[in-house]
Structure formats: C-alpha cells, structure tokens
Amino acid sequence: MLKGGLIGCGFFAHNHLHAWQEIDGVTITALCDRDEARLKQAGERFGVSRLYTDAAQMIARETLDFVDIATTVKTHRPLVELAASAGLPVICQKPFAENLIDARAMVDTCERAGVTLMVHENFxxxxxxxxxxxxxxxxxxxxxxxxxxxxxxxxxxxxxxxxxxxxxxxxxxxxxxxxxxxxxxxxxxxxxxxxxxxxxxxxxxxxxxxxxxxxxxxxxxxxxxxxxxxxxxxxxxxxxxxxxxxxxxxxxxxxxxxxxxxxxxxxxxxxxxxxxxxxASRPWHNIQESVYNIQQHWVACLASQRAPETSGRDNLxxxxxxxxxxxxxxxxxxxxxxxxx
Ligand code: NAD
Ligand code: 89Y
Structure with missing residues (x-):
C-alpha cells in the first residue's frame, strides 16, 4: 500500500482526498496545512489523524512513499524541493510555477534527486x-x-x-x-x-x-x-x-x-x-472524474516506474x-x- 502525505487542505484538495480514498493500493496517512482550522476539518472529514502545520516536519516524521502538493502556486517550488530533498516522488498542482525559471529549477532538482515528478494537469x-x-x-x-x-x-x-x-x-x-x-x-x-x-x-x-x-x-x-x-x-x-x-x-x-x-x-x-x-457534485463532476483518473495514473506510474504523462518535464x-x-x-x-x- 502506497502511503502519501498531502500538503494544502484547501478548496481543491478535497477532490484529491476523495479520489485517493477511492483508488486501490494507496492511502493518505498524513495531512499538512498551515491553517490549523482547515487542517483539522480535513483530518476529521477524511479520517486522517497525523496532522501537521509544517511540511518539513511532516516529511521528517512520517514514513511516506510520495507527497501530493495542493497549495497555490507561490509555494510550489519550496515544497517540491523539500520533497525532492527527502527523496520522495511528488505531485504538484497546476499552475506548476509562476515562471519558467522556477519550473525548470524544480524539474532539474527532481531529476538530480531521481524522484518522479507529476504536475496535476488533470483536464x-x-x-x-x-x-x-x-x-x-x-x-x-x-x-x-x-x-x-x-x-x-x-x-x-x-x-x-x-x-x-x-x-x-x-x-x-x-x-x-x-x-x-x-x-x-x-x-x-x-x-x-x-x-x-x-x-x-x-x-x-x-x-x-x-x-x-x-x-x-x-x-x-x-x-x-x-x-x-x-x-x-x-x-x-x-x-x-x-x-x-x-x-x-x-x-x-x-x-x-x-x-x-x-x-x-x-x-x-x-x-x-x-x-x-x-x-462528486455537479457541475464539477467532469473535473472531479479527471482528478480520479490522473491520480490513478500516478499510482500505476509509480508501480511500473514509468514517467507520468504530465511529468514535470512534459509540463515545461x-x-x-x-x-x-x-x-x-x-x-x-x-x-x-x-x-x-
Ligand atoms: P486554497 O487557497 O483554497 O488552498 C490552499 C491551501 O494550502 C490553504 O489551505 C493554505 O493554507 C495551504 N498552504 C499554502 N501554503 C502552504 C504551506 N507552505 N504549507 C502548508 N499549507 C499551505 O487553494 P485552492 O483553490 O485549493 O487551489 C490550490 C491549487 O489547486 C491552485 O494551484 C489551483 O490553481 C489548483 N486548482 C486546480 C484545479 C484543477 O482542476 N486542476 C481546480 C481548482 C484549483
Ligand atoms: O482553478 C481552475 C482550474 O484549474 O479549473 C477550474 C478552476 O477551478 C477555475 O478556473
């Protein structure tokens, strides 16, 4: 069973969490959000008890197989680099970065660390x-x-x-x-x-x-x-x-x-x-289905050591x-x- 840690428990992350619950062979064992109220609410709703307000602490203390980043764009680079430095495969929400300099740096960092990087480009x-x-x-x-x-x-x-x-x-x-x-x-x-x-x-x-x-x-x-x-x-x-x-x-x-x-x-x-x-709830069900599909693809890619279709390098x-x-x-x-x- 793959164990994932999710960072960012806001508006869209609930779709990630619902989809992870439905996908075989994977479970989210830890959550992180710097907003404690959001963190607690997500923990209760999805039955996750390992809760952190600091991503570095979550990564240091938990035994994870991957990290799923569902924060907004400004935090993507530090969080992707944090996951890569711990040798963890990482999913990053879109937009991957605010500019191509950050995007290229994240791809290089993950490639040097030998970790799989997928941009959550679900459409x-x-x-x-x-x-x-x-x-x-x-x-x-x-x-x-x-x-x-x-x-x-x-x-x-x-x-x-x-x-x-x-x-x-x-x-x-x-x-x-x-x-x-x-x-x-x-x-x-x-x-x-x-x-x-x-x-x-x-x-x-x-x-x-x-x-x-x-x-x-x-x-x-x-x-x-x-x-x-x-x-x-x-x-x-x-x-x-x-x-x-x-x-x-x-x-x-x-x-x-x-x-x-x-x-x-x-x-x-x-x-x-x-x-x-x-x-899922209408009219979002179209997007929600694609979240399930891309996350299922991620699990299949990790199992077969394939590069995801929307790898960091592809997303450049x-x-x-x-x-x-x-x-x-x-x-x-x-x-x-x-x-x-
Ligand atoms: P949001 O602001 O509702 O949620 C982001 C959460 O991340 C917040 O709770 C915030 O406290 C937390 N956070 C931010 N930095 C953090 C850090 N360093 N450590 C821990 N927690 C941190 O944002 P949202 O609307 O859920 O959007 C998140 C991302 O999802 C955006 O990049 C957005 O573009 C994307 N999104 C994608 C789709 C899609 O279909 N792919 C749809 C909607 C949103
Ligand atoms: O953030 C956007 C996305 O990725 O899909 C639709 C959206 O939620 C609003 O434009």
Whole structure:
C-alpha cells in the first residue's frame, strides 16, 4: 500500500482526498496545512489523524512513499524541493510555477534527486477528451489540419477561489493553461503562438478573456479561447468544447458532452457524459472524474516506474505556452517562437 502525505487542505484538495480514498493500493496517512482550522476539518472529514502545520516536519516524521502538493502556486517550488530533498516522488498542482525559471529549477532538482515528478494537469484526463484522442488515434477523420479548444463561461469561480480575483494574471495562468495543455494533447507540440487578452469584469485584477492562435509542429493550426466574462443562455461551466477538422471529416464536442463524428459523409452522435463519482457534485463532476483518473495514473506510474504523462518535464512545454501567451499579448499579438521562450 502506497502511503502519501498531502500538503494544502484547501478548496481543491478535497477532490484529491476523495479520489485517493477511492483508488486501490494507496492511502493518505498524513495531512499538512498551515491553517490549523482547515487542517483539522480535513483530518476529521477524511479520517486522517497525523496532522501537521509544517511540511518539513511532516516529511521528517512520517514514513511516506510520495507527497501530493495542493497549495497555490507561490509555494510550489519550496515544497517540491523539500520533497525532492527527502527523496520522495511528488505531485504538484497546476499552475506548476509562476515562471519558467522556477519550473525548470524544480524539474532539474527532481531529476538530480531521481524522484518522479507529476504536475496535476488533470483536464486532459477528462473522459470526453480521452474519447476524442482515441478517435484521432484510429484516424477517424484522417489527417487533422485545424482545431479549436474553447471554454466560455460566466461561472463565479471567485467565491470558491478568491485569490483568482486579485492576482495580476488570471485566466491564462489559471484556466487557459488547461486549454493549452489540451491543445498539446490533441495536436502535439507548438512552434509559434500569438495571443490577445481583455479584462472585462471590473471587479478583478487580471485578464478574464484570452484568445490564442497556435501553429503546431504537426502542421495543425489551432485556436484556444477562454473567457469568464461570457454569459450564455445555458451556463456550461466547466465544459471544454472542441472543434476538429481533418482530411476525411470533423469531430465536434458540443454542449453537455455531445460528441459528433462526421466522417466520409456519415454522421454519428454519442453522449460522452462523465462518470458522477459518489463524492462528486455537479457541475464539477467532469473535473472531479479527471482528478480520479490522473491520480490513478500516478499510482500505476509509480508501480511500473514509468514517467507520468504530465511529468514535470512534459509540463515545461505547457508552461512555455503560458509564458508565450502573456508575452504575445503584451507585445500587441506578436508571433512568439515557443522554443525561444
Ligand atoms: P486554497 O487557497 O483554497 O488552498 C490552499 C491551501 O494550502 C490553504 O489551505 C493554505 O493554507 C495551504 N498552504 C499554502 N501554503 C502552504 C504551506 N507552505 N504549507 C502548508 N499549507 C499551505 O487553494 P485552492 O483553490 O485549493 O487551489 C490550490 C491549487 O489547486 C491552485 O494551484 C489551483 O490553481 C489548483 N486548482 C486546480 C484545479 C484543477 O482542476 N486542476 C481546480 C481548482 C484549483
Ligand atoms: O482553478 C481552475 C482550474 O484549474 O479549473 C477550474 C478552476 O477551478 C477555475 O478556473
């Protein structure tokens, strides 16, 4: 049985903890949060009695097989380095880092220490997106030449995550990062990117609308667009919609998980509705299912000593897209060579 220690018992960590409880072969034996009330509440709710307000103490006193970091971005580097210095495999929530310097340093530290590092980049683990990837893999629409990854909403994310309203950077770093990672997952790595951003909501500090145009190394052209200022007749949070065009047809992932495959003149429709885990709650169940999936992947990777799909090194490429998007938006939509970021 793998024993994990979780650091950061806030808003999102409860999803990690529910998922760990459901996954075979793993148990969370210790929790850490510098906020004692949150720590105690999580301990009681998930039946964990080994509680710490200091991560270094938890790591020194507990016998752990891995550490799961679910804090916000500013603490990621010191906590990842702490785990690596103790020789422990480590999961780190997204956004992995505030900048590429910290991200690269964390990857180097973990590689030097010989510890596995996975970024908890879970959106690509959503079942509907996996279904689309499987269709591309079997060539259902031929050679893909164009794609769109879209997330448009007016859902109030600020009540659960108040820090999102006050950070200098908002939607690209918080949500666009998932869209960019999905674009990489579906269409491959990116050579050039241009982006434009807007701040529409006057009550927040960072940008809440972003449009990114990418040229992939595969030749695919794609658009990632995201907004938290878009009030639709039907609120679709937190659904990612897809449009993909290929030489033999098209794939559309539309509202409420309707998948349309049009190939060689024949149209098929399927529902790819996410599983509702018994601890999950709508509309978050799509994300919650992906948390379960990525954490199950982590356990399988540790068992087989495989690198996780979203290893720290892999995530540097998603982080480079985030950096390129901010760079381009600041430079009037300039085309950014992603390898040079
Ligand atoms: P939060 O502020 O609610 O919780 C973070 C917790 O970490 C707090 O309780 C805080 O006291 C604790 N903490 C911070 N630094 C610490 C330290 N050094 N030692 C011990 N405890 C510490 O934040 P949240 O909304 O839960 O977000 C956490 C992370 O999860 C963010 O990076 C966010 O982007 C990410 N997130 C991911 C998804 C997803 O789908 N992958 C969804 C929402 C949030
Ligand atoms: O923090 C974000 C994430 O990762 O998924 C959705 C979210 O909770 C708000 O944008």
């Amino acid at each position: 690509r683990w959503q079942a509907p997106l996996r279904a689309v990837r499987a269709l591309l893999d079997i060539g259902r629409i031929g050679e893909v030449f164009w794609g769109r990854v879209s997330f448009r909403s007016a859902y109030d994310v600020f009540s659960g995550q108040p820090y999102l309203a006050t950070s200098d950077r908002f939607i690209i770093e918080d949500l666009g990062i998932h869209m960019l990672d999905i674009a990489r997952f579906l269409f491959g790595d990116v050579s050039h990117l241009s982006a434009a951003t807007r701040t529409v909501n006057p009550r927040i500090r960072g940008e809440d609308v972003a449009t990114m145009l990418m040229v992939h190394e595969s030749g695919v052209n794609s658009i990632c667009d995201c907004s938290y200022a878009t009030s639709l007749q039907e609120e679709l949070f937190p659904q990612t919609l897809l449009e993909i065009d290929g030489s033999r047809g098209t794939i559309r992932l539309s509202a409420n998980y309707e998948l349309t495959i049009h190939s060689e003149g024949v149209t098929e429709k399927h529902m790819v509705t996410p599983v509702l885990h018994d601890w 490429k998603t982080m480079a897209l985030v950096a390129a998007a901010y760079q381009s938006a600041a430079d009037n939509l300039a085309s950014v060579d992603v390898k040079a970021v």
